[in-house]
Amino acid sequence: MSNLVPLNPNLTHLTPLTSKTDWDVVLNDWLSTKRSPHTQRVYRKDIDNFLTDVGMSLGKFLSGDRFQGHELVTRYKGQMMTNNLTPSTINRRLAAIKSLVSHAYQCGHTEFTLETVKSEKMTQYRDTSGIDIDRFKDVLNGIERSNIIGVRDYALLVLLWSNALRRSEVAKANVRDFDPDGMTLRIFGKGRGTEAETVSLGKGTAIAITSYLEMRGDVKPNDPLFIAHKPGYIGHRLHTNSIYKVVQKRCEAAGIKKVMSPHRIRHSAITTALDKTDGDVRKVQKLSRHANLNTLMIYDDNRLNAQKDMTELLDSLI
Numbered sequence: 253m254s255n256l257v258p259l260n261p262n263l264t265h266l267t268p269l270t271s272k273t274d275w276d277v278v279l280n281d282w283l284s285t286k287r288s289p290h291t292q293r294v295y296r297k298d299i300d301n302f303l304t305d306v307g308m309s310l311g312k313f314l315s316g317d318r319f320q321g322h323e324l325v326t327r328y329k330g331q332m333m334t335n336n337l338t339p340s341t342i343n344r345r346l347a348a349i350k351s352l353v354s355h356a357y358q359c360g361h362t363e364f365t366l367e368t369v370k371s372e373k374m375t376q377y378r379d380t381s382g383i384d385i386d387r388f389k390d391v392l393n394g395i396e397r398s399n400i401i402g403v404r405d406y407a408l409l410v411l412l413w414s415n416a417l418r419r420s421e422v423a424k425a426n427v428r429d430f431d432p433d434g435m436t437l438r439i440f441g442k443g444r445g446t447e448a449e450t451v452s453l454g455k456g457t458a459i460a461i462t463s464y465l466e467m468r469g470d471v472k473p474n475d476p477l478f479i480a481h482k483p484g485y486i487g488h489r490l491h492t493n494s495i496y497k498v499v500q501k502r503c504e505a506a507g508i509k510k511v512m513s514p515h516r517i518r519h520s521a522i523t524t525a526l527d528k529t530d531g532d533v534r535k536v537q538k539l540s541r542h543a544n545l546n547t548l549m550i551y552d553d554n555r556l557n558a559q560k561d562m563t564e565l566l567d568s569l570i
Contacts, residue, residue, distance in 0.1 A: 273361055275311040282355040288420065290492055298348040302328055314356050318364030325349055325369050339372040346371055380554045382520025383508060388413060391506040400467050401481050405498050407460035408478055408490075411437075412499070412514055414457045416521040416539050419495040419514035428473035432462045441541060449541075522548070523555050531556070 279299065283292045303310060306324050313324065325346070332342045346369060356362040383391075392409060396402045411417060421439040429438035429448075435458040438448045453461075465471050468479070476489035490498075495514055503512035510516070518540075525536045526548075533548045542548055 273311065275309070275314070278314075278356055278359070278361050279310060279352070281359075282352050285355070290420070294344070295348040295351075298345045299352060302345065302349055305331065314353070314362040316364070321353065321362075321364045321366060322368060325366055329369070329372075333372075343371045380519045380523060380551045381510075382516045382518075382523060383503075383510065383512070384520070385524055387506070387508060388517075388520060391502050391508070394506045395502060400464075403460075403464045403467050404478060404481065404490075405502055407457075407464040408495065408498060409502060409517070410457050410460045411453075412517045413521050414454045415451055416518045416525070417451075417514075418518065419492045422478065422514075423490060423492045423495060425477040426473065427465065427471050427475045427477055430461055430465075430477055432458055437461075519551075522551055526552050526555050 279296075283296060286292050286295060299310070302325075303313065305328060306313065308324075313321070316324070328349075329342060329346060332345065350366045350369060353362060353364070353366050357365050392406060395406045395409075397406055408422065411422060412419070415437070417439065418441075421441060424440050425437060431437070435453045435455065436450050437453055438450050440448055461477070464478075475487075478490040478495075480486060480488045480490055480494065492514075499512055499514050499517060503510075522536060522540050525539055526533070529535050531552050533545060533552055536551075537545060537548055540548060
């Protein structure tokens with residue numbers, strides 16, 4: 253993205269609210285309020301992108317007034333739209349900027365907030381498609397389980413499918429969170445912070461995870477549940493990007509043309525559960541752990557494709 257044109261000459265003469273303000277500390281203090289290291293990395297990059305494009309330091313931006321702040325961020329939003337960034341990317345970047353400004357305002361480092369800057373309208377969960385159970389079985393059957401990476405990937409994929417977990421929930425799990433006898437896993441769900449919840453596992457999933465841990469050997473309670481096994485990274489936690497790559501690689505190896513991800517596996521599991529329960533959204537909500545039942549109704553509507561039925565009905569009348 254090209255740099256934005258400065259708003260007016262006065263912006264180049266802005267001075268910090270106080271010469272003693274350490275703007276790196278302000279930024280780091282704000283980032284530390286985000287629990288996820290992934291969120292911290294992404295938000296830091298978003299702020300860097302914004303400051304680069306407006307051609308300002310953080311101190312100069314936060315030292316402006318609310319009119320200049322709103323004009324800068326609104327122009328930045330327009331530039332992102334011109335460059336055809338997706339609504340979700342635009343909204344995430346705006347959310348990062350607004351959150352940082354709000355933090356700085358509460359701490360007395362700026363004199364404005366950005367509540368009046370509007371996000372892009374978007375339809376959530378429009379595409380809930382995935383793959384059916386037969387195609388997922390092809391993925392599992394294609395995994396060679398004579399080596400530890402294969403055993404790990406098999407256990408990982410079975411867990412993602414059977415419990416419709418998010419990759420962040422899997423990445424955070426430690427060995428102590430898995431109870432093979434009770435067949436449960438303690439997870440830290442989306443938006444729950446440090447509040448854990450325990451989910452029940454299927455027999456096949458519990459066996460797959462147990463087999464993987466036994467093959468690893470001397471595991472300790474505080475060890476990550478899933479780790480890397482490549483030279484130079486052995487023993488390191490398998491983070492979200494690596495989990496994404498495992499899913500992508502195994503699905504491509506099975507000949508699946510659709511671009512797959514851990515969230516596509518989640519979509520697939522939820523849709524299959526709705527199919528097998530004849531659309532029992534309340535039961536499936538226990539699996540998906542969506543706070544809003546209306547979200548599951550979108551899955552169910554997409555599964556049934558009532559629009560196609562109505563179109564075919566009308567088409568048959570002419």
